[in-house]
Amino acid sequence: MKLYISADIEGVAGVVHSEHTTRDGKEHDRARSLMTEEVNACVRGALEAGVTEIVVNDSHGTMRNLIPEQLHPEAELISGSPKKLAMVEGLDETYDGAVFLGYHTKKGDFGLLNHTFNGKVVRSIKVNGKEYGEFGLNALVAGFFNVPVVCVSGCDRLEGEARELIPSIYTATVKQTINQFTAKSVHPKKAQEMIQAQTKAAWENRKNIPPFKIDGPVVIEMSFNTTGFAENAAILPIVEQIDPSTVTFEAKNIIDGYRFIRSLIMIAS
Template sequence: MKVYVSVDLEGVSGIVDWAQCTRGGEDYELGRRLALAEVNAAIEGAQAAGATEILVNDAHSVMRNLAPDQLAGHASYLSGRFKPGYMMQGLDGSFDAVLYLGYHAAMPTAGILSHTYNPGAILDVRINGTMAGESGVNALVAQHHGVPVAVVTGDQYVGPEAAPFCPGIRAAVVKQSVSRSAATNLHPERARALIAEQVTAALRELAALTAPRIELPVTVEVDLATPDMAEQASWIRSVRRTGGNTVRFTDDDPLRAFRTFMTVVFLTRSLVESR
């Protein structure tokens, strides 16, 4: 069994502030340690279900947050700042399952540190009319490769948010968000045990899971922070401005739709940085 792990940090138990998950933050080293331990719990859970090959894609911020020599199970580690596939780089049809580790809720929710790819630019994303956070956007890549998404870990919002796009997904709820800046966290040891348990259970029932089945052609709508960002995004072929700060595009290829969305993210970043 070959398992792919996409790792974010905001959804890790104990992380409630950007200073814990941003390089240079006063508590960044704590956040790194907490994240590494949850990743290792997922790896151990996958191995208990029979996984023989595991790829961990560091998908947060500068994407070099984990200590490679401390990863369990001799897992391979994909890291580095620029990846064309970003949070789903390295996934292909040879994998049997995807795990979303340390994921957070979409920008419109009260989930801890909620955002959708770029909190300075993106206010909301809808896929075929349904609110989509990073789990839904990334499901487009899993659909293209025909790989089921088995587990998501994070707060109480991430499971219900992923469910419309990832059929049969299990959620390991390691904390309860109170607001975007506060949460009640499971003790890290309990969170790790829960993650390992849910990963093992999900992978043992892998035959019952299917890859995402987002209806095609897929329509993606993005609400941006400013009208200037919407204007800039409309320069991308196939992207149309439909409102003051909203753009939309439709595609019959889920991977191409994902790449168009990522182009919107990267292009509008220049306006975030200039504010």
């Protein structure tokens, strides 16, 4: 049995500020270690549940955050960028389930460190008229491959966002949001225990958690933080600018749409 792990950093217990999340941040190395230990906890829970193959995708920023020598030896690591599928690179139909670790809410929510892919560039992303954050968009990619997202960790507001889309998902809520840059976190060891236990329980009950999916063509609408970003994106022939800061395009499926979203963010900025 194969497990796919997508690991972000903003939802890790104890992480609350850009000093933790950016490569030049004074506390980034400590946050990287906390992130790696939460991944290790997930791996332990998966192994306890009978998983035989585990692949971890480093999904934050430059995607070079997880510490290889500190990572559990039973996990394989995908790191570096760019990646065609970014936060879900390497995910395909051969996996039996996925876990998203250290995730956060979409931009504009009350959640800690909320943003969608690139907070300086993107205001919102809608698929077929519904707004999604990173959790929802990445879950849709997993759903395209019929892979259920069985567990997610992060703040309390992220738990609500995830359950709205996948009601039966297991969650490890490791901190409570106070505001965008403030949270009350459980101790890192407690967070790791929660993640290990929830991963094990989720895997054992994965057949009760359906893939989150949209079949067929999709219409995607992206709003940017400046009109200039939208104008840059609208240079591409298939992109239509529908107001000063918003563009739209169609894709034959969510995979093509996701890849185009990532490309437009790069082009726009």
